[in-house]
Amino acid sequence: MIVAERKPLEEIESMLKGYRRVLTVGCGTCVAVCLAGGEKEVGILNAELQIARKLDENPIELGAACVERQCDMEFLDELQGMVDQYDAILSMACGAGVQFMAERFEDVPVFPAVDTTFIGANRDVGWYEEKCRACGTCVLGMTAGICPVTMCAKGLFNGPCGGTNNGYCEIGNDQPCAWYRIYERLARQGRLEQIMEIHPANEWRNQTPRTLVQAAYRKRKELAAS
Amino acid sequence: MELKSGSNLEKILRAGQFAFTGELGPPRGANDAAVREKAKFLRGVVDSVNITDNQTAMVRMSSWAASLIALQEGLEPNYQMVCRDRNRLAMQSDVLGAYALGIRNMLCLSGDHQQFGDHPRAKSVYDIDSMQLIQMVQGMRDGGKFQGGADIETPPRVFIGAAANPFADPFEWRVHRLAKKVKAGADFIQTQCIYNMDKFRRWVQQANDMGLTEKVFILAGVTPMKSIGMARYMKTKVPGMDVPDAIIKRLQGVDKKKVADEGIQIACEQIAEFKEMKGVAGVHLMAIEWEHKVPEIAERAGMLPRPQV
Ligand code: SF4
Ligand code: SF4
Numbered sequence: 082m083i084v085a086e087r088k089p090l091e092e093i094e095s096m097l098k099g100y101r102r103v104l105t106v107g108c109g110t111c112v113a114v115c116l117a118g119g120e121k122e123v124g125i126l127n128a129e130l131q132i133a134r135k136l137d138e139n140p141i142e143l144g145a146a147c148v149e150r151q152c153d154m155e156f157l158d159e160l161q162g163m164v165d166q167y168d169a170i171l172s173m174a175c176g177a178g179v180q181f182m183a184e185r186f187e188d189v190p191v192f193p194a195v196d197t198t199f200i201g202a203n204r205d206v207g208w209y210e211e212k213c214r215a216c217g218t219c220v221l222g223m224t225a226g227i228c229p230v231t232m233c234a235k236g237l238f239n240g241p242c243g244g245t246n247n248g249y250c251e252i253g254n255d256q257p258c259a260w261y262r263i264y265e266r267l268a269r270q271g272r273l274e275q276i277m278e279i280h281p282a283n284e285w286r287n288q289t290p291r292t293l294v295q296a297a298y299r300k301r302k303e304l305a306a307s
Numbered sequence: 308m309e310l311k312s313g314s315n316l317e318k319i320l321r322a323g324q325f326a327f328t329g330e331l332g333p334p335r336g337a338n339d340a341a342v343r344e345k346a347k348f349l350r351g352v353v354d355s356v357n358i359t360d361n362q363t364a365m366v367r368m369s370s371w372a373a374s375l376i377a378l379q380e381g382l383e384p385n386y387q388m389v390c391r392d393r394n395r396l397a398m399q400s401d402v403l404g405a406y407a408l409g410i411r412n413m414l415c416l417s418g419d420h421q422q423f424g425d426h427p428r429a430k431s432v433y434d435i436d437s438m439q440l441i442q443m444v445q446g447m448r449d450g451g452k453f454q455g456g457a458d459i460e461t462p463p464r465v466f467i468g469a470a471a472n473p474f475a476d477p478f479e480w481r482v483h484r485l486a487k488k489v490k491a492g493a494d495f496i497q498t499q500c501i502y503n504m505d506k507f508r509r510w511v512q513q514a515n516d517m518g519l520t521e522k523v524f525i526l527a528g529v530t531p532m533k534s535i536g537m538a539r540y541m542k543t544k545v546p547g548m549d550v551p552d553a554i555i556k557r558l559q560g561v562d563k564k565k566v567a568d569e570g571i572q573i574a575c576e577q578i579a580e581f582k583e584m585k586g587v588a589g590v591h592l593m594a595i596e597w598e599h600k601v602p603e604i605a606e607r608a609g610m611l612p613r614p615q616v
Contacts, residue, residue: 127435239438243472
C-alpha cells in the first residue's frame with residue numbers, strides 16, 4: 082500500500098491561513114490503513130485545526146467527508162454537492178488522490194494534509210516499511226524477493242558491494258545489507274546461479290510520467306480519446 | 308605484445324613485472340599546488356597513481372582534473388570514477404574527455420555512500436553500478452559503442468580497473484564477484500587494504516583455482532598503519548575492513564616513537580610475500596595522507612628503481 086504521514090499541524094495551518102470554510106476529505110484506502118488520512122484522522126485533524134484557529138482568533142468552519150478512494154473519479158463525484166459550500170479542500174489522501182481531487186474540482190484550491198512517503202508493508206500495528214520504488218522492471222525473481230532498488234542503500238543490481246559489514250550495510254549498523262540477505266536466501270534455495278551473471282544496466286522506466294492501460298481496456302481508451 | 312590501452316601500468320603488467328601503484332587524494336579546494344606537492348613524492352616511485360573521486364563522499368577537486376595535474380607532473384594517473392555522483396551520460400562523456408586529454412587508466416567503483424560525507428542529504432545517482440560501469444567502458448573501448456548503442460567515432464582506449472574486497476562478507480561470494488568483474492571487462496583489480504593475510508591467501512587461491520588470475524592482474528592493497536589509533540579506527544569504523552588483533556598487538560609491542568616504523572615494516576613484509584604469491588601481479592599502496600613516506604616505503608620494500616618498459 083501507499084504509506085503516508087500526517088503533516089505537522091503548523092504546516093497545514095499555514096496553508097489554510099486565508100481560508101474560512103474548508104472541507105477536509107479523508108480517503109478510505111491506503112492512508113486509512115496506515116492511520117494517516119482515514120475517517121478517524123479527518124476528525125482528529127479537524128478538532129486540532131478548530132482549536133488552533135480559535136486560539137489565533139481566526140475561527141474556521143470545517144466540513145468532514147471521507148470517500149472510498151480519492152484516486153478514483155467515480156468516488157469523487159460523491160462530493161459534487163458539498164464542495165460549493167467551501168473555499169478550499171484539505172485532502173488527506175496520498176499525492177495521487179490529492180491530484181485527482183484538484184483535477185475534479187478545478188475551481189477550488191486543494192491542499193495536501195499528508196506527506197506521501199512510500200510503497201510499503203505493515204510490519205506491526207502502526208509500523209510500516211518501504212518495500213518498492215516502482216522502478217517499472219521488477220527483479221524480485223532474481224533477488225529472492227528482496228528489492229535491491231529499495232533495500233540496498235546504493236540500489237545496486239550486482240551486489241553485495243565491498244562495504245557490507247557482518248551482514249549489515251555500510252551506512253550503519255541497524256540497516257541490514259540487502260544483498261547479503263539476497264545472497265543468503267538464494268543460497269538457501271540453491272539458486273545462487275541467479276546472481277552469477279552480470280545484471281546489465283537497468284533500462285529505467287520511471288523517468289517520465291507513466292500511464293498504464295491494461296490490454297483488455299485499450300480499445301475503450303482509444304474510444305474515449307476520439 | 309598486444310596492448311589495450313598502451314598505458315605504462317598495462318605495459319609493466321603485461322611484461323610480467325611486479326607493478327607498484329600509489330594513491331593521491333585531490334585537495335578540498337582549487338589549489339593545484341596541493342596536487343603537485345603530493346605528486347612530487349610519487350614521481351619515479353610508482354607505475355601509476357590512483358586519483359580518488361570524492362573519496363568518502365567529501366567534495367574534492369574532480370578526479371579527472373587532478374589526474375591531468377598529475378600527468379603534467381610526470382605521473383601516470385589511474386582515474387577513479389564512482390557511480391554515486393554521475394549518470395551514464397556524464398560518465399561516458401567524462402571517459403571520452405579524460406582519454407582525449409591523455410588519461411589511460413581508470414578504476415570503476417560504486418563509491419562510498421553519501422551518508423558518510425559532508426553532504427549526507429545529497430541525492431545519489433547510482434544510475435548504474437560498478438559492474439555495469441566496467442561493462443560500459445569495456446563496450447566503449449572494445450565495441451566502439453556507447454551504452455545506448457550508438458557508435459563512437461574515436462573509442463577511448465583505457466586500461467580498465469576494478470576494486471575487490473576479499474574481506475567483506477559473505478566470504479564465499481567474493482571470488483564469484485571477482486569473476487563477475489572479470490567477465491564485465493576488468494583488466495586489473497586493486498584490492499581493499501589487506502591486513503588479514505590468511506584470508507587473502509585463501510581468496511587468491513580460489514581465484515587461481517578458478518583461472519581468474521590468468522585473465523586479470525590482481526594488485527594487492529597495502530596501507531601501512533601510522534598509529535595504533537589508526538589501526539583501531541580501521542578495525543572498528545571502516546566498513547568491510549578486516550584488521551586482526553595480532554596487527555594491533557604488534558604495534559602496541561613497540562616503543563611509542565617506533566609505531567609508524569613498525570607499520571611500515573609490516574607493510575614491507577606483506578609486499579615481500581605478495582611478490583612471491585602466485586596470482587598477485589603487483590601492489591597498490593594506499594598511503595593515506597602519507598604521500599611523502601612513499602619513497603621510503605618503496606625503497607624499504609625493494610620496489611625501486613621502477614622498471615622502464
Ligand atoms: S525491483 Fe522495482 S518494481 Fe520490483 S520491488 Fe523493487 S522497485 Fe519495486
Ligand atoms: S552494504 Fe549491502 S545494502 Fe549497503 S550499499 Fe552495499 S550492497 Fe547495498
